[in-house]
Amino acid sequence: MKQVFYRYNPDTDNFERHYPTLKTRLASLGKYLAVGCVIGIGLYVMLVYIFEGPTERNLKEENDKLRSQYAILEKRLDNSIKVMEDIRNRDDNFYRVMMQMDPLSSNERFSGLENDTRLETSGHINDAELLSRINRSIDLLEHQVYSQSISFDQLREAAGEQKEKIACIPSVMPINIKDYTMSSGYGYRRDPIYGTAKFHEGLDFAAATGTPVFATADAVVEVADRKDSYGNCIDLNHGYNYTTRYAHLSQILVKPGQKVKRGEMIGKVGSTGKSTGSHLHYEVRFKGEPQNPVHYYFMDLTPQQYLDMIQLAENSGHVMD
Secondary structure, three states: OOOOEEEEEOOOOEEEEEOOOHHHHHHHHHHHHHHHHHHHHHHHHHHHHHOOOHHHHHHHHHHHHHHHHHHHHHHHHHHHHHHHHHHHHHHHHHHHHHOOOOOOOHHHHHOOOOOOOOOOOOOOOOHHHHHHHHHHHHHHHHHHHHHHHHHHHHHHHHHHHOHHHHHOOOOOOOOOOOOOEEEEOOEEEEOOOOOOEEEEOOEEEEOOOOOEEEOOOOEEEEEEEEOHHHOEEEEEEEEOOEEEEEEEEEEEOOOOOOEEOOOOEEEEEEOOOOOOOOEEEEEEEEOOEEEOHHHOOOOOOOHHHHHHHHHHHHHOEOOOO
């Protein structure tokens, strides 16, 4: 029904019919449209952000589950890359040094990929970027695994060509793994007698007096006698710049100049010299410089035993000499 408007006219003292202008009508229409739009937008916001429908709720739950799975995958990738970095460091700084081979270049390791693709957080980036970064991490891991496989092939070939050298590199335990407890690791420790900080150049294996001690590689006996604070001591010269020391022995079973084979019994554990208890002090040296012996058991221990050995060596602080 069309509305009719009247306006009072004082000149005629009557109410006269009023016809709004086009401009007034358009203004009124615009006002109603604006109010309608505001109300419509308000209702839409309420429906979308306040009152979730079953479909929206399910999609949100699925999205939350996916992001949670992304976070788990991200963590696993991060741990895998850390493991590969540890293997790479051992490959470059030990295995290739032992074989006198140059380390693989960064380009050979990563094939041009930057080694910074691990994710710091998955909560502040969108799904597309998250997936992209995870894919880059997977690419990095694949390249590292592939390059490490090539490196191991090269090392195997080099080992085949240097069998004599391998036989002369310390690579087994100097004492049976069932016969000792780790007393002190390699590095700075407090001297048990003088109480001062001192660099411990080997490992201390606490064991019963008389426990067999074995040569860790083929060698020639250089020293087999009492030696200062080391007590009864054996020094083996393995050639190729490697030497080993076995100290505080209760008994020496070899003589200077004698040739010994890896695994041959050369002495027995004791507590001679500057010692606070029955144990074997064992050192590995390369070009006269002390090395951490835990890196020289690759022929004797399983991977789990090797990890246990590293942990024990790092946590043991009871120096016995």
